[in-house]
Amino acid sequence: QKEVEQDPGPLSVPEGAIVSLNCTYSNSAFQYFMWYRQYSRKGPELLMYTYSSGNKEDGRFTAQVDKSSKYISLFIRDSQPSDSATYLCAMTTGFQKLVFGTGTRLLVSP
Amino acid sequence: SQTIHQWPATLVQPVGSPLSLECTVEGTSNPNLYWYRQAAGRGLQLLFYSVGIGQISSEVPQNLSASRPQDRQFILSSKKLLLSDSGFYLCACFVYYTEAFFGQGTRLTVV
Numbered sequence: 001q002k003e004v005e006q007d008p009g010p011l012s013v014p015e016g017a018i019v020s021l022n023c024t025y026s027n028s029a030f031q032y033f034m035w036y037r038q039y040s041r042k043g044p045e046l047l048m049y050t051y052s053s054g055n056k057e058d059g060r061f062t063a064q065v066d067k068s069s070k071y072i073s074l075f076i077r078d079s080q081p082s083d084s085a086t087y088l089c090a091m092t093t094g095f096q097k098l099v100f101g102t103g104t105r106l107l108v109s110p
Numbered sequence: 111s112q113t114i115h116q117w118p119a120t121l122v123q124p125v126g127s128p129l130s131l132e133c134t135v136e137g138t139s140n141p142n143l144y145w146y147r148q149a150a151g152r153g154l155q156l157l158f159y160s161v162g163i164g165q166i167s168s169e170v171p172q173n174l175s176a177s178r179p180q181d182r183q184f185i186l187s188s189k190k191l192l193l194s195d196s197g198f199y200l201c202a203c204f205v206y207y208t209e210a211f212f213g214q215g216t217r218l219t220v221v
Contacts, residue, residue, distance in 0.1 A: 041215070042215070043215050
């Protein structure tokens with residue numbers, strides 16, 4: 001079993017839709033949870049991070065962590081074509097070894 | 111702010127040839143540095159990480175090695191490339207516990 005599971009997609013939505021991206025994990029020691037966005041042929045860029053359980057909002061993006069279910073989510077409101085990218089979840093126990101999901105490819109059509 | 115320089119951006123190498131990818135970091139001192147490989151549909155696989163000069167930890171057995179000759183320099187090497195070494199190689203630097211910054215990557219094709 002992989003430590004972090006993420007549906008690879010692709011996930012196709014129309015412009016303006018609410019997008020839900022998810023990851024599950026098996027290691028209960030993970031405490032820091034991150035979402036990265038990666039455009040084609042580029043390095044990942046950090047979108048959001050949360051510590052432990054709870055929600056965090058930043059503009060159109062909301063990150064949720066449910067440690068009891070070992071489940072994290074990223075919601076994108078009013079999705080735009082420029083949001084089309086691969087979204088990677090990542091997590092760490094705090095000793096700076098990030099474990100990544102495989103990434104979900106998102107396609108937002110105009 | 112931190113900046114990670116990686117080069118070259120693309121590389122095509124024959125099987126059996128050597129490899130050297132370089133990563134340098136600006137804007138921080140004594141960073142933790144990482145090499146990841148990203149294969150299509152398989153996410154990012156941690157290859158090596160380093161917490162200081164000369165300190166290298168390997169995550170998976172493979173045909174690659176890493177070195178850190180200076181505080182802000184991290185090098186990924188191979189003596190003889192295999193076809194399976196093809197992929198997108200990313201250097202990363204951690205700031206605090208949560209913020210990992212990535213370089214723009216090197217796309218390696220072994221032919």
